[in-house]
Amino acid sequence: MPLVVHPHFHRRRTGVTAHTELIVPELARLMETRALGKHLAADVPRIPWGELWRRLREEPVVWHAHRNNELLFGFLLRLLGRQVRLVYTRHGPYPPSWFTRFIARYAEQLVTLNPQGAEWMGIPSRIVTHGVNLERFVPPADRAAAWSALGLGGRYGVGVVGRVRPNKGQGDFVEAIRPLLSEFPEWKSVLVGLAKGKDAAWAEKLRESTGGELVLAGEHKNVVPWYQGMSILVHPSYGEAFSMVLVEAMACGCCPVVTRLPHVPAVIEHGRTGFMYEPGDVATLRELLRMLFREPERVRQVGLNAAEEARARFGVAHEARALAGVYQAALGG
Numbered sequence: 119m120p121l122v123v124h125p126h127f128h129r130r131r132t133g134v135t136a137h138t139e140l141i142v143p144e145l146a147r148l149m150e151t152r153a154l155g156k157h158l159a160a161d162v163p164r165i166p167w168g169e170l171w172r173r174l175r176e177e178p179v180v181w182h183a184h185r186n187n188e189l190l191f192g193f194l195l196r197l198l199g200r201q202v203r204l205v206y207t208r209h210g211p212y213p214p215s216w217f218t219r220f221i222a223r224y225a226e227q228l229v230t231l232n233p234q235g236a237e238w239m240g241i242p243s244r245i246v247t248h249g250v251n252l253e254r255f256v257p258p259a260d261r262a263a264a265w266s267a268l269g270l271g272g273r274y275g276v277g278v279v280g281r282v283r284p285n286k287g288q289g290d291f292v293e294a295i296r297p298l299l300s301e302f303p304e305w306k307s308v309l310v311g312l313a314k315g316k317d318a319a320w321a322e323k324l325r326e327s328t329g330g331e332l333v334l335a336g337e338h339k340n341v342v343p344w345y346q347g348m349s350i351l352v353h354p355s356y357g358e359a360f361s362m363v364l365v366e367a368m369a370c371g372c373c374p375v376v377t378r379l380p381h382v383p384a385v386i387e388h389g390r391t392g393f394m395y396e397p398g399d400v401a402t403l404r405e406l407l408r409m410l411f412r413e414p415e416r417v418r419q420v421g422l423n424a425a426e427e428a429r430a431r432f433g434v435a436h437e438a439r440a441l442a443g444v445y446q447a448a449l450g451g
Contacts, residue, residue, distance in 0.1 A: 120178045179203070226449075273305075279345070295328075
């Protein structure tokens with residue numbers, strides 16, 4: 119198997135950055151795989167520009183791009199006569215531009231994250247879902263103790279993890295849970311994630327609307343203690359290509375309550391490994407939470423089921439093996 123390169127030319131840390139940091143070391147266990155570029159964790163295997171340029175003249179190289187500019191750079195290498203095989207993953211949660219669809223046609227292989235993404239692209243693709251590090255994201259030995267260690271009070275935790283902004287749905291979560299806080303005082307609510315600029319002011323208004331009961335925990339580089347402490351993870355987003363938060367929470371044994379986005383029914387089974395509701399349906403979300411607050415043992419069992427499902431289907435090793443097949447196809451294309 120030849121060298122596989124994952125370019126990373128983006129300065130700001132995003133979900134694609136986190137994915138690159140996870141998948142490159144895992145792929146390196148199966149084949150020679152390295153990242154190219156800055157702004158990645160220090161332990162991610164990298165290839166210097168000089169070595170890459172030399173090897174491009176000597177052997178085929180698989181160039182796995184995750185953004186349009188990285189794919190265009192791969193085209194440039196190909197135009198310079200280098201032996202480049204192009205793979206492109208389309209990560210976006212919304213319909214792509216005509217330009218994205220146009221340039222993707224000239225990659226040997228296209229990867230999408232869910233059936234809707236594949237339909238949007240309008241050309242053949244392989245659906246490969248993301249995986250999580252199952253050595254890091256694990257259920258706690260004692261969830262009650264894990265929640266107590268966070269110091270928020272109460273017996274149980276429920277919350278949202280992710281960037282705090284309107285299209286992520288935290289407003290729906292707060293509206294749904296506000297009437298339940300006095301009815302179920304043993305349950306404490308929290309938002310874990312970065313809120314910047316006007317989103318920070320919006321988040322503060324959400325907190326004030328609960329009489330100060332909602333906790334704004336801010337951004338945490340290590341979110342594992344939050345997944346291990348919370349009993350219920352609400353994911354109220356209006357748009358995701360594939361939610362890493364969902365599968366990370368499942369792997370940690372949270373009971374997920376999730377908007378029915380296109381990829382979600384293939385991830386959870388309603389009532390067994392989680393619960394789904396339509397985006398924006400605050401009334402249904404509230405009733406789901408009320409039911410679960412009344413039945414903490416059911417919450418615990420669904421969380422155990424979710425963790426088992428994540429370990430069976432959503433480890434990063436599963437993703438790496440699937441991508442290895444994509445690379446073989448690219449080399450033959």
